[in-house]
Amino acid sequence: MSQRYHVVDRPDSRAPLDPRKLAQVLAQDGQLLLPMLDLIEHAEAAVDDLIDVMGRATIEAVLLMSAAGVAGPKQQGKRADRDVVYHGSQAGRVALKERQLRVTKPRLRKRAPQSGEPGEVEVPAYEAMRKDGRLADRMLEILIAGVSTRRYEHVLPEMAETVGVSKSEVSREAIEAGERLLKGLAERDLSGPDILAVWIDGIQLGPYHVICAVGVDADSHKHVLGLREGATENSAVATALLEDLVRRGLDPERRRLFIIDGAKALRAAIDRVFGADQPVQRCRNHKLRNVTGHLPKDQHEQAKATLRAAFKLDAKEGMAKLEQYASWLEHQWPDAAGSLREGLEEMFTINRLGLPSLLRRCLGTTNLIDNGHSAARDRMRRVRNWQSGSMALRWTAAAFDAASKGFRRIIGYEHIWMLKAALEEPAKDRSLVQQAVAG
Structure with missing residues (x-):
């Protein structure tokens, strides 16, 4: 049965949304983002949590707000009387768990740096995001999941302006993360x-x-x-x-x-x-494989049934049954009999x-x-x-x-x-x- 759908068309629906404009809007009215800003700058929240909510625009909004905390809000057409001033913007990268995200961040400079003092001033939130050390661990998780470095880019979610990481960098990060895991295991109490x-x-x-x-x-x-x-x-x-x-x-x-x-x-x-x-208990599955490895295929099922039945008995009776079976095997398949008798007592440790x-x-x-x-x-x-x-x-x-x-x-x-x-x-x-x- 056909149904009627109500289609709402927006006048600007065909115009693509500019993430930078959205970032500016969020930064101007960012009361909801202030707790996130505080958590990120104090390394208490993961950048990925923000990405899951609002994407790259949110990250750039946080960067604008963090810059405003250092240099104050931007004042269009006015020359601010501050020690740190805005100096345009520049490209940057934020390390996520499994990828690096290209962002545009505000550029800050000191108005009158002292002799020998660097003029650039870092944005605190950007520095906190760049120092997120979980990138290597996430790369290792992807590799362990069965994706080789040559196919790394195919497992990354589609995202605007997301940049992949080179194969050599993935391998290097994987080795470092593997060494950390191995060291942690070797030192476990x-x-x-x-x-x-x-x-x-x-x-x-x-x-x-x-x-x-x-x-x-x-x-x-x-x-x-x-x-x-x-x-x-x-x-x-x-x-x-x-x-x-x-x-x-x-x-x-x-x-x-x-x-x-x-x-x-x-x-x-x-x-x-x-x-x-x-x-010490010998593995019974290994014993089954060892014995049947010396027998023709038509004898495999009988051997498995005999051994499994004997393993259900108490130790003394089970060993007697298998010794009797080994004596029968010895006439035609002496190697199978020898394999069965080897370590036979330790096949019944758990029964004892x-x-x-x-x-x-x-x-x-x-x-x-x-x-x-x-x-x-x-x-x-x-x-x-x-x-x-x-x-x-x-x-x-x-x-x-x-x-x-x-x-x-x-x-x-x-x-x-x-x-x-x-x-x-x-x-x-x-x-x-x-x-x-x-x-």
């Missing part, structure tokens, strides 16, 4: 949260490896603990990562659960830094601790940290040329920092107290329990 479980796994970026450690505290909250360039198979790198965690406050005397991918060097590093009494199945789902694999790796790969999928290990480390730090903002509590968080109770069980009682489990 770990003595506060009571970390009960630590996941350690590595990610490969081009020819470089980065080891990542993520922990969960007694309230089921996740924490990015540390990063180190190198592979989990490198004993020196793994040891250095764990020693750094201790240096920053992770108590080595506190008994906690470690979930790892099965690397022998990493396992040895845990014993060396935290002691052999620490319970008496934890409920919902909590075991989270503690039985390195999925918690693998999800962070997946998010990192998604953000870094456009990077093709990894120039150095430090570059891989910076990008991983930035990706995990972005992912940590969306961290939620772990699956089975309501049972985390049971893990804490099991870890705090006296050593004497633990030895009795282990003897009973072993028969």
Whole structure:
């Protein structure tokens, strides 16, 4: 059904609005802008908040008002008797979070500068806007979101007279912001949260490896603990990562659960830094991949079903079932049998601790940290040329920092107290329990 529309036409609707005239109007009747001016000059408000409201005209109005606070209001046709006078206008740039905005700002000069004294007088609001240091951080966020420097200009909102930033400047700012993130992570104090479980796994970026450690505290909250360039198979790198965690406050005397991918060097590093009494859980998903990697495709489903069923049993019975399955595999696929038997006891650590199945789902694999790796790969999928290990480390730090903002509590968080109770069980009682489990 057709509808009638009432169209209102303005006499000047075809004439484009001059932002400079609008800025002058706002500056002349700017009572509503005075609180904003005060906040900006004292570095308490973000310039972007103004841009979202009224755009570049508002920024220029603020600059006019700030200049009037120094040189007084402009008086048309009159020569003001002041020490600071207006001297026309000049182009300038204001740094926003993701771009630089070209503005026209008033130019102020001293009427009679002393010998050796600069004649130019800066507009306070303009100086405050120029010193906004969040530009680099916002650029890094855009890069981490998957936009390379070559496509930077395509993600910027369309805005009159907005200028882009060069690719080299984006890269330079990204490196600086990445270094700040990495430094902040490396100096983070770990003595506060009571970390009960630590996941350690590595990610490969081009020819470089980065080891990542993520922990969960007694309230089921996740924490990015540390990063180190190198592979989990490198004993020196793994040891250095764990020693750094201790240096920053992770108590080595506190008994906690470690979930790892099965690397022998990493396992040895845990014993060396935290002691052999620490319970270690091997990732069950890694074990599934390792075993099926030695089997023909038609045997994959049976292997997965067998292992998953065994993981649901208590430790003694589950290990017996898998040993029986390994004996069957040995006749035709001895490598698969050997892979299954390797580290078999540590596949059932969480079962020995008496934890409920919902909590075991989270503690039985390195999925918690693998999800962070997946998010990192998604953000870094456009990077093709990894120039150095430090570059891989910076990008991983930035990706995990972005992912940590969306961290939620772990699956089975309501049972985390049971893990804490099991870890705090006296050593004497633990030895009795282990003897009973072993028969």
